[in-house]
Amino acid sequence: MASTPVTLCFLLRETGSGTEVLLGLKRTGFGTGKIVGIGGHVEAGESDAEAVVREVWEEAGVVVRQADLAHAGVVEFIFPSRPEWNMYCRLFTTRRWEGEPAESLEITPGWFDVEALPLPLMWQDAEHWLPPALAGEVHDVVVVLNEDNETVASVEKLPPRL
Numbered sequence: 001m002a003s004t005p006v007t008l009c010f011l012l013r014e015t016g017s018g019t020e021v022l023l024g025l026k027r028t029g030f031g032t033g034k035i036v037g038i039g040g041h042v043e044a045g046e047s048d049a050e051a052v053v054r055e056v057w058e059e060a061g062v063v064v065r066q067a068d069l070a071h072a073g074v075v076e077f078i079f080p081s082r083p084e085w086n087m088y089c090r091l092f093t094t095r096r097w098e099g100e101p102a103e104s105l106e107i108t109p110g111w112f113d114v115e116a117l118p119l120p121l122m123w124q125d126a127e128h129w130l131p132p133a134l135a136g137e138v139h140d141v142v143v144v145l146n147e148d149n150e151t152v153a154s155v156e157k158l159p160p161r162l
C-alpha cells in the first residue's frame with residue numbers, strides 16, 4: 001500500500017540559552033496526547049511545501065513562506081500491522097516566519113530547547129530522526145514500527161535521494 005504523503009515544519013529560533021524548536025501537543029486525530037511536529041497531510045494537487053505552509057498556519061497560526069523553507073530530509077513511517085497508517089513525511093525547517101504561535105483545535109504549540117527535546121512524550125521513533133534533522137543533517141529515514149504501533153522495530157538511514 002502506498003504511503004500517505006505528509007509533511008512537517010520545524011520553526012527554529014535562537015535564544016540567550018541556545019536554539020529552540022516549535023513542537024506541539026496533539027489534541028485531536030492521529031497521535032493525540034503526544035508532542036509532535038507541526039504539519040499534516042498533503043492534499044491532492046498540493047506540493048509538500050504548499051501543504052506545510054498551509055498546515056503551519058492552520059495548526060499554529062504562523063505564516064511561513066515557501067522561500068524560507070529548508071529541506072531537512074524525509075522519514076517514512078511503516079506500520080506493518082496497520083499499513084493504512086503508512087506515511088511518507090517530508091521534513092522542513094525554517095528560521096523565518098510572521099506571527100506568534102497560537103493554540104488551535106488540533107495543536108497546543110510550545111518552544112523546546114533542541115538540546116532537551118521532550119522525547120519521552122513524543123513518538124518513540126522521534127529520537128532517531130529528529131535530533132539529526134534539527135542539527136541540519138539531511139537523510140532519507142525508514143522507520144518500521146512493531147505490532148504495537150508504538151515501539152520501533154528498525155530504523156534505516158540512507159543518504160538523501162536527489
Ligand SMILES: Nc1[nH]c(=O)nc2c1ncn2[C@H]1C[C@H](O)[C@@H](COP(=O)(O)OP(=O)(O)OP(=O)(O)O)O1
Binds near residue numbers: 029039087124
Ligand atoms: N511514527 C511517527 N512518528 C512521528 O514522530 N510522527 C508521526 C509518526 N507517524 C505519523 N506521524 C505524524 C506525521 C503527520 O504529520 C501526522 C499525521 O498527520 P495529521 O496530524 O494531519 O493527522 P490527523 O489525523 O490529525 O489528520 P488531519 O485530519 O489531516 O488533520 O503524524
